[in-house]
Amino acid sequence: MRILSALRLSYVPVTGFLAIGLFWGSFSAAVPVIKDNIGASDEVFGWALMANAIGVVSAMFLAPRIDAALGKRSLQISMGCFAVILPFLIMSWSVQSFVCIVLFSGFAAGQVDILINTRVSELEARHGRSLMNANHGMFSVAYAMAAVMMGVARSNDWSLQIYFIVIAAIVLTMVTWMAMAPDVEAAPEDGAGVWQYRVVILVCGAIVLIAFMTESTVEAWSALHIERTLNGNAAEGALGPAMLGLTMAVGRFSGQAVSDWLSETKVLVVSTILAAVGCLLAATAPTPSVAYLGFGVVGLGVAVIGPIGLGLVGRHVPAHLRSRAISAAAVVGFSAFFVAPGLMGMISQAYDLRVAYLCVTGLVLILLPLIWIARGWRQ
Secondary structure, three states: OHHHHHHHHOHHHHHHHHHHHHHHHHHHHOHHHHHHHHOOOHHHHHHHHHHHHHHHHHHHHHHHHHHHHHHHHHHHHHHHHHHHHHHHOOOOOOHHHHHHHHHHHHHHHHHHHHHHHHHHHHHHHHHOOOOHHHHHHHHHHHHHHHHHHHHHHHHOOOOHHHHHHHHHHHHHHHHHHOOOOOOOOOOOOOOOOHHHHHHHHHHHHHHHHHHHHHHHHHHHHHHHHHHHHOOOOHHHHHHHHHHHHHHHHHHHHHHHHOOOOOOHHHHHHHHHHHHHHHHHHHHHOOOHHHHHHHHHHHHHHHOOHHHHHHHHHHHHOOHHHHHHHHHHHHHHHHOHHHHHHHHHHHHHHHOOHHHHHHHHHHHHHOHHHHHHHHHOOOO
């Protein structure tokens, strides 16, 4: 019941998380097709994906100003622009065209991400309860459903162009009920600037960064790992990102359910250990089934790390700085989508995806000292 209550309180940003999940789930399961369409090697494709991150990070610098200028329509306009761009991803015919399209889609997605996370943080402050995990859980549900649907579409040789057009139409329909004005808090005369809270921003941003790097490596490369490393077919490949999405949904809804009686730092420690074990399983998997288990454990572990990191920012800065602080932390965190694709591509090209996932295992363990720092803050 607490989960349903949280979803009712935050139905506007929930709609945004659902829309973003539909896109990323579809895109992740279509990666082998898109990669073949543009004729890119692992390394080139990894670097091409960095254009998405450039767009995302660029949008996050501008998000607070755009939000203030557009008011309650900012989320609708940003999501509408995002929906219009979606069908062009599957129509890419070269690396250059793919880079241009993902640059624009990344900018729109980055704007939407900041707005929905800021709206959730505002609602948390207004209602005095945690809502982040429930919202991010709905993203995971939509992501998993979309990945499964894409697997069905690929297995049955359906037109992926039409598939993405349908997804875009669904997102445009959802835009109609996404109007929500931002909270406006007057700054005190002697109020501090946002970077007085730089330790909070940087530590939480780093937590989000590692969580999203882990998540993005499974999203973008799990299908290829199953199909190429483990000789799976298209449907088996699509189950990689689908398993991540399903278990992330379970993890996030579970995190929402226990948010009132278990400290966030304890949840983060357990989640870090689970994510590291899952990456190790994926790296050493002899069969697709074991890889699914690994991706599932990764999903359970990484699920709450990013949402908790963003939630901590909103709770440890003054209300009038919340949007700017979340945007600044998100710039750090979402840099994962700038760094991870290129690194995974380079490691895969030089060695293979097994080695790449072993490197991610080590990365996840860096979270432990960051959690120790956050543990010392007053809640």
